[in-house]
Amino acid sequence: MHHGLMTDRQFSCVKNGRTDSDYRHWEWQPEDCTLPRFNPELALKKLQGKRLLFVGDSLQRNQWESFVCLVEWVIPQEQKSMQLGRVHSVFKAKEYNATVEFYWAPYLVESNTDINIIGDTKKRIIKVDAIAERAKNWTGVDILVFNTYVWWMSGVRIKALWGSFRNGEEGYEEFDTPIAYKLALKTWANWIDSTINPNKTRVFFTTMSPTHTRSQDWGNMEGVKCFNETKPVRKKKHWGTGSDKGIMSVVAKVVKKMKVPVTFINITQISEYRIDGHSSVYTETGGKLLTEEERADPQNADCIHWCLPGVPDTWNQIFFAML
Numbered sequence: 001m002h003h004g005l006m007t008d009r010q011f012s013c014v015k016n017g018r019t020d021s022d023y024r025h026w027e028w029q030p031e032d033c034t035l036p037r038f039n040p041e042l043a044l045k046k047l048q049g050k051r052l053l054f055v056g057d058s059l060q061r062n063q064w065e066s067f068v069c070l071v072e073w074v075i076p077q078e079q080k081s082m083q084l085g086r087v088h089s090v091f092k093a094k095e096y097n098a099t100v101e102f103y104w105a106p107y108l109v110e111s112n113t114d115i116n117i118i119g120d121t122k123k124r125i126i127k128v129d130a131i132a133e134r135a136k137n138w139t140g141v142d143i144l145v146f147n148t149y150v151w152w153m154s155g156v157r158i159k160a161l162w163g164s165f166r167n168g169e170e171g172y173e174e175f176d177t178p179i180a181y182k183l184a185l186k187t188w189a190n191w192i193d194s195t196i197n198p199n200k201t202r203v204f205f206t207t208m209s210p211t212h213t214r215s216q217d218w219g220n221m222e223g224v225k226c227f228n229e230t231k232p233v234r235k236k237k238h239w240g241t242g243s244d245k246g247i248m249s250v251v252a253k254v255v256k257k258m259k260v261p262v263t264f265i266n267i268t269q270i271s272e273y274r275i276d277g278h279s280s281v282y283t284e285t286g287g288k289l290l291t292e293e294e295r296a297d298p299q300n301a302d303c304i305h306w307c308l309p310g311v312p313d314t315w316n317q318i319f320f321a322m323l
Contacts, residue, residue, distance in 0.1 A: 008065060009289070010058075013282035013307035016289055020230045023276045023307065028314050038317045040071045046323050047098035047143075055138060056147035057106035059209040062305055063145070064089075064102040066312035067319075071100070086115065088137065101141075105134050106151040109184045121154035125172050128160045128183040135191050142201060145265070145319070146188070149208035149247065150304060152181050178246050185254045193259045204322070205251065206265045206315065211242035212275045212303040227298035229275040242303075243268050263322055267315045277311040278303045 009016065029035055054064040068091045072080055081092045091100045106114060110127040118124050138144060152158070158180035159172040175183070192203060215223030217240035218233045239245075248268065255262045271277075279302045281295040294300050306312050 008061070008308075009284050010302075010305060011062060011065060011279060011283075011308040013279055013310075016279075016282040016284070017295070018280075018282040018307065022230060023274070023311075024309050026232060026274070026276075028270050028317075035317055036321055038070050038313070038320050040074045043071050043320055043323070044074070044093055044096045044098060047093070047096060047100070049097045050142035051099045051101060051140070052143040052145070053101045053103060053138060053141045054145045055103045055105055056108065056145075056206070057104075057149070057151055058305060059150060060145070060147045060206065061102055061104070062209075062308070063147075063206060063312045063315050063319075064100065066308055066310075067316045068100050069308060070313060070316055103134075103137060106148065107184060108134070108146060108148045108188045110134060121156050122159075124154070125159045125161055126180060126184065127162075128180055129162050129187050131187050131191050135195070139195060143204070143323070144196075144201060145204040145206060147206040147209075148184075149244075150211065152177055152247065153211075153244065178250055181247055182250045182254065185250060189254050189258050192262070196260050198260045202323075203260060203262045204265055204319065205255065205262050207251070207268045208243055208248060209304075209306075210240060210268060210272045212240065212278060214241050217241055218275055224298035225301045226275045226278045226280055226303035227301040228280075229278075231276055232273040233275055238272050239269070240272055243272060265315060265319050265322070267318070270314065271306075271311055274306075274311050275303075277306050279305045279307050282307065 052067075054060045054067070068082075071093065072091070075093050075095070079094045081094070083090045087104045089102045093099070104114070107126055108131065110130040110133060111124060112118065113124045157174040158177055160175050160180045160183065161172045196203060212218075212226040212229075215221070215225060218238065219235075220229075223229070255264075281290055281298075281301050283290065283302045283305070285300075290300060
């Protein structure tokens with residue numbers, strides 16, 4: 001079903017040597033109602049003459065790519081195009097005059113580590129009150145889907161700047177993560193409220209995508225991260241350390257106060273069960289696939305991103321139902 005139009009090698013687990021396939025066939029169904037199947041033709045009709053833009057980090061790219069895969073296979077080759085950019089990528093469905101786009105903004109607000117990524121998390125500085133430079137590229141869009149979570153969770157206090165580097169790099173303050181996150185989200189919320197016309201644009205926010213880096217969370221005491229997991233967690237109401245409820249409540253509180261309605265695509269709890277769905281060692285680093293030896297080392301498992309096809313397709317099924 002997924003053509004090789006563009007899948008990021010980071011997410012194409014089968015190509016990268018994953019042989020088990022159960023993870024692709026689990027379907028999530030809500031209690032008391034049925035979730036409609038994703039219907040690519042209908043999705044494209046809904047997008048007729050419109051722009052859909054995903055904004056955020058690599059998990060949002062995961063969701064964008066899944067969405068493109070879900071619709072592109074019904075479009076003839078000459079009726080579609082893909083333009084990949086470091087910051088802004090655009091998939092066009094020509095006969096529908098529709099685009100499905102992705103804009104890279106891992107914190108939504110600006111920082112010194114967006115484009116040239118700074119590996120040392122202690123050197124990252126986030127401009128919690130600066131969003132206009134990025135956000136001017138998000139206007140005139142019909143459907144906006146945002147996320148930001150995993151980049152905040154570096155485990156160090158966050159160095160934040162006010163007043164757009166006015167006081168030079170030295171003028172930063174350190175905050176606990178939830179505080180810095182709240183300041184940034186308020187900046188985002190103010191931009192939405194002052195810029196977006198809710199009669200023209202629908203705004204969505206994808207809740208945090210859980211990471212699975214502590215196998216003890218799901219009772220595998222001997223395990224290392226999500227390495228070699230091929231079945232979902234079976235216990236009810238599973239919640240791991242890779243989802244921070246405090247951060248989640250910050251989003252809820254900020255959104256509650258907004259004038260423009262924001263719809264949550266709540267993926268957190270359902271994805272918590274899917275320890276089997278991550279790219280794990282079937283991925284690449286620095287543009288190269290892992291070697292056999294690297295693949296044998298559980299420390300190399302990527303337990304943040306997801307295989308495609310896979311879990312993000314369910315996120316888009318929920319998103320599609322909301323559209």
